[in-house]
Amino acid sequence: KEHFNFxxxxxxxxxxxxxxxxxxxxxxxxxxxxxxxxNICQAKEKFVIIELCExxxxxxxxLGNFEYFSSMYKDVKVSISSRYPPKDGHWKSLAFLRATxxxxxxxxxxxxxxxxxxxxxxxxxxxxxxxxxxxLSLIRIHxxxxxxxxIEDKVKLEEEITNPxxxxxxxxxxxxxxxxxxxxxxxxxxSESNEDDDEKSHNNDTNDQPPLHESVFKTIxxxxxxxxxxxxxxxxxxxxxGKIFNQYIxxxxxxxxxxxxxxx
Numbered sequence: 358k359e360h361f362n363f364x365x366x367x368x369x370x371x372x373x374x375x376x377x378x379x380x381x382x383x384x385x386x387x388x389x390x391x392x393x394x395x396n397i398c399q400a401k402e403k404f405v406i407i408e409l410c411e412x413x414x415x416x417x418x419x420l421g422n423f424e425y426f427s428s429m430y431k432d433v434k435v436s437i438s439s440r441y442p443p444k445d446g447h448w449k450s451l452a453f454l455r456a457t458x459x460x461x462x463x464x465x466x467x468x469x470x471x472x473x474x475x476x477x478x479x480x481x482x483x484x485x486x487x488x489x490x491x492x493l494s495l496i497r498i499h500x501x502x503x504x505x506x507x508i509e510d511k512v513k514l515e516e517e518i519t520n521p522x523x524x525x526x527x528x529x530x531x532x533x534x535x536x537x538x539x540x541x542x543x544x545x546x547x548s549e550s551n552e553d554d555d556e557k558s559h560n561n562d563t564n565d566q567p568p569l570h571e572s573v574f575k576t577i578x579x580x581x582x583x584x585x586x587x588x589x590x591x592x593x594x595x596x597x598x599g600k601i602f603n604q605y606i607x608x609x610x611x612x613x614x615x616x617x618x619x620x621x
Contacts, residue, residue, distance in 0.1 A: 360417065364477070364498040368410035373441060373476070375405040385496045390423050396481070398428050398491040403481040405496075408441065413500035414470040415451065415477070421462040421495040428486040429458050430493065437474040448478050458485040462495075473503060510578035518585065 364370045365386055372382040378400040384392040385405070396403055415437070422429055432455060436448035449472075454465045477498060484491050 360499040362497045363409040363411055363413050363500060364407050364496055365410070370410045371408050373406045373408050376400055376402050379403070379405060385493050388495065390494060393422070393424055393492045393494040396491045396493070398484050398489060403491070404478060406441070406476065406478045407496065407498070409475050409477065409498060411502050412439070412473040412475045413498075413502050414473055414506075415467050415498055415500040416470060417467060417497075417499040418452075418454065418465045419462055419495070419497035419499070420454070420456060420465070420493065421497075422492055423460050423494045424492040425460060426488065428484045428488040428491045429460075430456055430481045430484050430491055431458070432456075432482040434480040434482055436478040436480070437471065438476045438478070439472065439474050441476045443476070451477075470500070507578065514578060514582050514585070517582065 362368075365388070366383065370386055372386065375382045376396070378397040380395045381392065382394050382405055384394045386407070394405075418435065420430070420433070432453065434453055435451045437451045438444075438448055451471060452465070452467055456463050479496070481491070
């Protein structure tokens with residue numbers, strides 16, 4: 358499956374800032390192998406800040422260096438922010454990447470994205486070899502937008518509506534309805550506690566990252582799903598109660614007719 362690169366010049370991504378020694382910084386957003394950024398390996402602080410073309414959940418980062426007779430970046434720290442400059446100058450740590458000393462494309466999967474972000478900072482902490490220059494040919498950033506998740510949730514919702522669960526008795530439907538209502542209230546309280554936990558935990562490694570934030574669209578879709586289920590269950594319950602009521606009316610009518618016949 359082809360992934361869209363949100364750190365590409367073709368979609369209006371741009372380099373906002375870098376260390377002064379970095380030359381041709383915008384070259385890392387270009388797919389051409391003939392152009393590359395060039396940094397001095399012994400620079401005190403080596404970094405680059407990229408503005409993506411959309412807010413996404415990052416799930417994959419690709420680095421590439423095709424230049425021989427140069428040093429290769431080894432340890433790379435990736436930090437993110439939903440605004441620029443970040444609040445209080447604090448960047449959230451997303452992952453630490455360990456690149457190999459090879460002149461090829463290297464893919465790094467992000468297991469636990471933190472939140473939807475548009476600004477990504479790369480800090481180059483160490484490098485291989487003893488060359489003077491540390492070039493970088495390209496950076497690609499893949500992920501999912503809020504609309505992508507909205508479409509996925511919409512498809513799931515349509516499948517649930519077209520394939521409802523097997524019929525249940527009125528008592529079982531009532532119990533299931535009450536359970537769904539409790540689940541809906543628990544979801545709202547748990548989402549608030551998750552947001553507090555996520556603000557407290559933004560440590561080093563990808564495996565220690567807080568759980569994935571749910572998008573606004575995903576939360577809305579979950580609420581709509583619960584409402585749809587509740588409406589369906591309530592309708593079925595009322596339908597069953599109506600049948601019982603009709604049977605009881607017919608019973609009373611027959612009983613009244615038999616009583617009248619006895620009086621006559």
